Amino acid sequence: MSKIEFTNLQILRVAMGAWFFGWFIRFQYFKTYLFTFIERYPITFDFFPGFLQQGEVSMVVFFLPILIVPALQIPSQRRMIVASMTLLVTATISMLHLDTYNDATNVTCFWSAIWLLWFSVNCHRTDVAFRTQARFLVQLIVTVIFVGGFVGKITPAYLSGQAWFEMFMSKDSYFFGSVLRGLIDADPRLLSRYLSWGMIFAEGCMGLMILVPYRLGAICASVLMLLMLLMSNTVLILSVLGCLIGMMLSLLMWRDIDLEGDR
Amino acid sequence: MRDYIAKLPLVQCFTVQGRRTPGFYAITLALGLALVLQCLKLIHPATQQSFLKQFHCQTRSFAVWSLRQTVPSMYSFENQVWWSRAPLDGRPTFTQSDLDAGRYHVWLNHFPLHFVTYNFYRDLFFMESDESYLHLESSFQHQNLSSSYKLERDHDVVRIIPMRGAGDE
Numbered sequence: 001m002s003k004i005e006f007t008n009l010q011i012l013r014v015a016m017g018a019w020f021f022g023w024f025i026r027f028q029y030f031k032t033y034l035f036t037f038i039e040r041y042p043i044t045f046d047f048f049p050g051f052l053q054q055g056e057v058s059m060v061v062f063f064l065p066i067l068i069v070p071a072l073q074i075p076s077q078r079r080m081i082v083a084s085m086t087l088l089v090t091a092t093i094s095m096l097h098l099d100t101y102n103d104a105t106n107v108t109c110f111w112s113a114i115w116l117l118w119f120s121v122n123c124h125r126t127d128v129a130f131r132t133q134a135r136f137l138v139q140l141i142v143t144v145i146f147v148g149g150f151v152g153k154i155t156p157a158y159l160s161g162q163a164w165f166e167m168f169m170s171k172d173s174y175f176f177g178s179v180l181r182g183l184i185d186a187d188p189r190l191l192s193r194y195l196s197w198g199m200i201f202a203e204g205c206m207g208l209m210i211l212v213p214y215r216l217g218a219i220c221a222s223v224l225m226l227l228m229l230l231m232s233n234t235v236l237i238l239s240v241l242g243c244l245i246g247m248m249l250s251l252l253m254w255r256d257i258d259l260e261g262d263r
Numbered sequence: 264m265r266d267y268i269a270k271l272p273l274v275q276c277f278t279v280q281g282r283r284t285p286g287f288y289a290i291t292l293a294l295g296l297a298l299v300l301q302c303l304k305l306i307h308p309a310t311q312q313s314f315l316k317q318f319h320c321q322t323r324s325f326a327v328w329s330l331r332q333t334v335p336s337m338y339s340f341e342n343q344v345w346w347s348r349a350p351l352d353g354r355p356t357f358t359q360s361d362l363d364a365g366r367y368h369v370w371l372n373h374f375p376l377h378f379v380t381y382n383f384y385r386d387l388f389f390m391e392s393d394e395s396y397l398h399l400e401s402s403f404q405h406q407n408l409s410s411s412y413k414l415e416r417d418h419d420v421v422r423i424i425p426m427r428g429a430g431d432e
Contacts, residue, residue, distance in 0.1 A: 032383065041385035045423035047320050047328075095332050102374035102381050104337035111294075111335075118286050129281020135272035137287070140294045145335040147301045152314075152339020152373075154305060155403045163341055166370035213270035240337070 008123040009075045011250040012116065016080070017072055018246020019087060019112055022105070022239045023065050029236065034059045038099055048098045058099040064090045077123055084117035105239040111141045112243035131254055138247045139210045142221060145244065146206035153200045161193025168192070168233065176233050195231060202228060218248040297334045304336075308406055315340065315401045315408035318374050321425075342375040344368070345398040348391065351411065355398055365391070375399045379414065379423060388414050388421045396426075 038055040051057060068083035091113050095106035115137055122130055157163040168174045169192040180191055202224050209217050225241045268274055276283075303310040313322070314336055322328035345355040348365030360367040371378060376399060379388065388395060397412040411426040 033381070037383060037385045041389050041421070042419065043380055043385065043388070043421045043423065045320070047325060047425075049325060096329050099380055101332065102377035104335075104373070107333065107335045107337065110333060114290060118290060121286065122284065125282075127281045129276070129279045129283070132272055132275040132279050132281075133283065133287050136276040137290055137294075139272055140291065140298075144294050144297050144301070147298060148335035149338050151301050151305050152336055152403070155341060157341030157402065163370060163372075167372055210273050211271065213267070214272050 002126055004126040005124055007253055008119075008125075009077070009080065011253050012080050012119060012123060013072055013075055014250035014253070015112070015119070015243075015246045016068065016083060016087070016116055018250070019109060019116070019243040020065055020068065020072070022242025022246070023090075023109060025242065026105070026236055026239045030062055034062060034099075043098070045098055048096075052093070052096055053098045055099060057093065058097050061090055061093045061097070062100075077120065080120040080123065081117065084113060084120045088113035088117055103239075108145055108240050109243050111145065112247055115141060115247060131251075135214045135251055136210075138251060139212075139214070139217060142244055142248065143207055143210040146203045146209070150200060150203040150207050153196070153203070158196050158200065161189060161191075161196045164196040164199075165189050165192035169195070174233050176231060199228070199231060215252060218252055221245075221248055293333075300334050301336070304403075311403050311406040312408065315403060315406060318342065318376075318401050319399055319408060319410045320376055321408070321410060336373070338372045339403070340373070341400075341402040342371045342373060343400045344371060344375045344378045346378065346395060347398075348395050351396045351398045353398075354400065354409065362387070365395075375401060376412070376423070379412075379421075385421075389416060397423075 034055070038058060042055055044053050065087060067086050071079035071083035087109065091106050091110040094100045094103070095110055100106065115134075118137065119134055122134075153159075165188065169177045169188050172178075177188070177191070177195075180195075181188060184191065206221055206224060209221055212220070222245050225245055228241065229235070229237050300310065304314055313331075316322050317328060317331050317336070318340065320328065322331060344367075345351060345357070346367040347355065355366075355368070357366055358368050360369070369378065376397075379385075379397065393416040395414045397414060399408075399410050399412075401408050413424045413426055415422045415424055
């Protein structure tokens with residue numbers, strides 16, 4: 001195995017490990033949700049096919065990624081392909097299941113799993129073209145995901161800060177808001193407007209990721225996503241962002257390999 | 264500037280000589296289509312309505328809805344939910360929640376119907392009366408979408424039943 005092939009497998013391990021970490025950071029929440037509420041209080045909605053309304057399906061699918069642990073421990077191309085497919089099935093079913101469809105984690109994990117599968121299938125490649133394509137696809141995925149959030153907030157409720165106030169600032173549990181109010185003597189609605197603008201600006205910047213050289217973009221995007229973690233007030237947001245941070249940072253492992261135009 | 268552009272993976276991956284697999288083109292095309300849809304959402308009223316319907320699970324078929332689920336649009340739009348044990352006629356006026364009085368109002372960051380499913384208070388819909396009512400409103404720029412659902416307890420299961428607005432795409 002060449003040095004580059006070895007590095008490619010390590011990249012997969014890091015990216016897949018971040019996916020895995022992000023997915024299971026919701027374990028505490030899901031443990032209660034799946035085994036208390038879904039089990040005891042089943043809800044049906046005929047818009048969804050029968051299979052995608054069954055609570056047992058969402059329970060099994062949530063734990064399916066455990067199957068990739070052997071691939072993370074002893075990676076090989078074949079194991080990584082099977083592991084990526086497992087993650088793709090997991091994210092796809094979760095994205096379409098009545099119990100879980102709304103969780104943004106599923107969409108980011110879906111696109112990350114597609115990238116992992118593509119990377120796994122090609123991870124024997126040592127050519128520069130493969131590396132530039134891998135970087136481009138990561139940037140395109142991040143761009144598409146954040147453009148979605150950015151565009152969806154170009155509406156009066158977010159621009160005025162009302163949505164932010166109603167969803168976060170008016171709640172006692174919004175720790176970041178409480179800290180800000182302690183530091184700045186300002187109207188909470190005004191603070192909400194600035195925070196809302198801040199989030200729109202951050203998502204807009206992330207949406208421009210495709211127009212930034214890879215290394216600079218990956219570092220800036222990771223810092224911005226960690227700031228989003230602070231603003232959103234819940235560590236669970238790492239389930240949405242963890243796979244993206246993992247993908248972006250994992251490709252920095254190619255730093256010792258000269259890439260034309262990016263030394 | 265030329266050096267900067269040359270460093271972009273967007274430029275490099277199409278200028279560096281080498282193999283580009285069908286998988287690479289397929290992923291690029293799918294993401295490109297998603298990006299076009301998101302940009303259309305900014306300016307095209309019909310696209311805006313279709314995204315709102317996606318949020319209310321009102322898309323005309325589950326197959327279309329499934330495909331649209333892959334287009335990232337999390338944490339978007341203004342979404343409000345009203346729940347009441349008494350039937351709701353149009354947009355409710357209450358904005359304060361009072362569970363003892365059997366009513367609840369909340370703003371949600373996306374997919375407002377998840378008020379019923381993705382939460383730690385599903386038991387709410389199984390207590391007291393066999394029926395309760397839900398009114399959802401989502402707005403984006405000049406587009407609005409309202410929909411109403413009845414939550415009906417049928418033995419040990421609560422069924423979500425569309426009442427008005429649902430499925431009329």
